[in-house]
Amino acid sequence: MTPLPLSGQATMTSGFNAPGRFVLRLRDPRNTSNPGHNDAALVRSMDDAAVAMANGFTTSVVVGSALLADDEPRTPRVARFAERFGYFGEGDVIGLDAHSRRFRSLYRRNSEHNSFLVTERCNHYCLMCSQPPRDIDDSWILDEIAEAIPLIDPSTVSIGFTGGEPLLEWERFVPLLAMAGVRLPKTEIHVLTNGRGFAQPAIASAWASLANPRLCAGIPIYSAVDVRHDYIVQARGAFDETVLGVLRLKDKGQRVEIRLVLHALTAPDLVETCAWMARNLPFVDHVALMGLENTGFAIANDGLLWIDPFDYRDALTQGVSILSAAGLRVSIYNVPLCLLDSSAWPFAVRSISDWKNAFPPACDPCQERGRCGGFFSTGRPRYSDRIRPFLTKALP
């Protein structure tokens, strides 16, 4: 159970001017006769290398080690990746830093879970953060995304933007969303933000002026009580600004999803929180109740946060029932089916990104794996004692 490696260091680069960052779209050299300046031939054999040269590629990415002796003909720019990056395929986009030789997968064409990290900076410091924030100048990331978006396959169903807090750089981020809306006219765009920025009318207006019905803001509200929410996100006044932000966005007709992470600090009040949402925010477009990903700060705060999902099963059943009775669309993410009451199954979604989704050996004989969301393989996975394989189909 290990996640797919999404970043690494090239074992060799040549011809890239350092320092410099390069956004490359990987192409099958046989199918591309007129490569653009971001296109890099994906080379797995000597034949591939020759075809890449013949078809006019100036850049190649070589996966594996046994190829290309020093005296072979080669494109002016070459980067060599280790064998475990052999999953890269046609149309995938990567970012490469020539100086450090470090690269990151930015977009995988065959995945339904493409998400761009916009910044590592954040004005929250959530106790369970899976992507602990860093106070660094990483504004180069926005340049990289701006270069990557035009390289994305326009038939992509959805892409996400996450952080950090993307709205910290809203004056650069919102134009990026505008470009994505134009370049990807059919793609759903999901932005994970704490929503506090939208309390400022200028930011809410800029967002609304994108007028993109495929754009949705996913905003966390962890409690009906300000102090509890502020404590969980470690920011005084956050609840107030987030609620204001949600109201401003909805006032402007924008799509909003409310996200709540289930752990020992949210589960005991879950029914109250859901009742509060049903009563105060019945106009939001979706509510996601999400199992905890045990990585990042969640590991450090394990003692505060860990609860066996089985122990919040009844509260979760009641919570989704209250929300759906109020006419809200509600989903459960990241909780395997064997830990849910069967009445909650219709709300369970297979939500864990493909690259970090897995099942422990106990699940091998399970007949419901096909519709189960499974487990995170990231960080330090922690399993309920109550995981039980369904040896026969539990529901038709």
Add this chain to the structure above:
Amino acid sequence: MSKFAPLEAFAPSGAADLQLLPLRFERLSAGRYLVTNIVGDFLVLARDDLDRIAALDLRPGDGLYEKAFSRHLIAPKGRVGQLQLLALRLRSRMAFLREPTPLHLFVVTLRCEHSCPYCQVSRRSTDRGLYDMDESTAMRALNIALSAPPSSLKLEFQGGEPLLNFDLIKKIVLAAKERGPRRGKQLEFVITTNLALLTDSILAFCKDNGVLLSTSLDGPADLHNRNRPRPGGNSHELAVEGIRRAQEFLGRDRIGALMTTAEASLERPEEIIDEYVRLGLDGIFLRPLSPYGFAVKTKWIKGYDAARWLAFYRRGLRYILNLNKRGTHFPEFHAAMLMQRLLTDRPLGYVDLRSPSGAGLGALVYNYDGKVFASDEGRMLAEMGDRTFELGDVSADDYHSLVLSDRLVDLVGKSLTQCAPQCSSCAFEPHCGADPVYHHATQGDALGIKPLSDFCARQKGILALLIDLLDNSPDDAAVLRRWVAP
């Protein structure tokens, strides 16, 4: 890890950091207090807890801070999120005001072949010439109705027994269907009838024109016939037969029935409800008598007080909830409406229970003689010689002159529960409404003294009952919640 701060670090430093939001409270029983905010979120608390909220003696983690905050009874000073939520929710609850006067009642005749001793409209038995609406009056009334602002209008035909003047109903329906769409109106039609005179050709017309039927059914035959005498003593038989034919011919959901509680009904709620279930009706509205017309003259209105009626209601609701728990979906419509107010902010403009009052702003009534009234009860009073609620005449007025008349503005303005003495401080106010006609009729004052008002006693009694069920009886609460599913 020291880089994370504890919960206390995010707490207000004390009472000085907190403020009370508008709240109201009421003692429900010894030591139990209902506390509500301006949009009707509620808590039932012990006296000590209420005192602590009032004194802002609250700390996160004590359980009471959490309850008071999430019900918007308190707010940290300087924060605005909760205030915006309250404003937005209040706006949503009052949104029925955006669609003024969606209901228009045509009293097409005051004649009736029944002679009910509790008749609230003071029906007449003779003289077609005097008590039937004529066609030119009807067309003027229709013109006023079609100039009301909402895009959806309901036209309701009342009496007397409106089927005695069915030819006029036909003319109004056909004219409305021709003129309505040209003015961008979607129309719904209802005939309120005892069904005794129902014929196949009337049913055919209703079917062709999408006309709904609403009838009266007071319970089993002996009770119904005692309340509703007619020549032949067969009112119940004809009503049941009419309901069956209408259900069969028009569809089950195209006919509804209303019951009126007489003194003789008080001990028989179960039988009354069983009769509705037996006939396949989709629910029941347990209604008290109103103090108008013959109900006053015959003194039937004095047959019971609010306490006795509430006992009847309580017993009936209990029976209905148990029916629902056994799997029959069968709401009590008054409770269902109040549950919508208690559990949601969806606007409910029910004309008899809203503030600003539904008089004129919710409905207009065109009497057989062309006089226009602010409510059905207003024209009932007029038949008793009190013309307080007469707004004008179809021959001289238009929609605006009626609705903006000094008389109506004065009436509605005087009766607002939001600022009326004893209403403005009432914990039930967000779920209640103004009834200026009732209070004028019973106390000679549109506002009235609420502790003397049976209307007030009944509303508070029912709301307290529903809140008690929501708070203490999960099985009953589950049924009540189902009645308001969107």
